[in-house]
Amino acid sequence: MNEKPEKLIDKKGLRLDGRKPDELRPVKIEVGILSNADGSAYIEQGKNKILAAAFGPREMHPKHLVLPDRMVLRCRYHMAPFSVQERKSPAPSRREVELSKVIREALEPSVFVEYYPRTGVDVFIEVLQADGGTRCASITAASLALADAGIPMRDLVVACAAGKVDDTVVLDLFDTEDKVGCADVPVAFMPNLNAVTLLQMDGILTPEEFEKAVNMAIKGCQKIYALQKEALKTKYMLIGQEEEVEE
């Protein structure tokens, strides 16, 4: 499993897990599954399994972090010790602290923070199982958790990565592709406002490849957005259907 595969793309142009270069992993999203949180969401993207919970707006503690003119958004991205093959120490690592910041900054433009001064919203993201592209899946789930908590938002934020493996630009990299491949470009996107809220790049790409990767990632975002929206609506539609059965 930990051996380095020689080729990431076979002769037919398919990837290690059998996907075409522009194909997403299967995505499953559920909203409102935690009863103690104000809002919550769960996402499975390939082998990724991630929970997100939102609390608030509520009084900010500690008090010195309060901002007089806006709501403070706090994010905590955390990987469970059992989320990867080698036990991960539960203490926040450098990478987790960075991802927490990056996710917060990807979500902040979508939230009307100026509506609720002197308050705070907390988003907790727990990675139960990781297989590459967790930051993107986390953003997608966290945005749903915020919407489920009833926090006013400009748009849902959805994220997807593209990258380069074996000289081919591919969509939605999984763990091995991410580690062995040449480059990874995660993009977070607000589909209705057509705005990018996160853009990172790790690796080397030519300007042409970069543009191709970004466009591919945005297309992937739009596909996930359809599922994300569906998941949010399903939660409220279910109640309506039960009603019809009764009558």
Added chain:
Amino acid sequence: MPTYFEKKQLVTPGELLAEGDYLAGNNTYAENNKIYASRIGLADLDNKKVNVVALRSFYFPKVGDMVIGTVLEVGFSGWTVDVKAPYMALLRASDVLSRPFKPQNDELSQVLNAGDLIVAKIASYDRAHDPQLSVGEPGLGKITRGQIIKVTPSKIPRVIGRKGSMISMIKQETGCQIILGLNGVILVTGKNPEDEELAMMAIQKIEEESHTSGLTDRITQFLKEEKVKREENKNE
């Protein structure tokens, strides 16, 4: 200037609702002459105003709202009260005592203690200050009996019904007094616990089915059936 939704359509944050000469109402926002939803809810057009009835929201204080809160702390010259809002509300001692408050004469915890429930009105609130409560009107003050039920604040209008039809029906059917706190806390006081329970069951049903139509009739039906069932149980 088209609109992009049908009446009572379920919309998600960011969905484009209308373009052109429309006004942004509740839970929507306007940008570049376009109107988008900002919460999950049901879209509705009222003249030129696009509204979304939120399915998920929280209470945000507004001056004049009647709320039900829990006393958290007895302070030096008043109480801090939890009204299920993002801010702690303050209730001043002089407002409750209706006379000048002297710390050496009055023991505040004898008037209201931590854990007590109160019905109050929001007397003042702005972005820079926490809300202040007032209990200076009839019907406000400490709650001594009854039961409390909590619902999502955005569903309070549904519990009231059109021109109060729903709430007056429940009051009539169960013989309970019901006080609705706009922060989603409802106080039910009846002659006996059974009546209160019945009213609470009805309110719970409203919350679960708030976005379906013909609800008032269904709730009436439900209450009548439930009453018959109880009669039978008693006779057995």
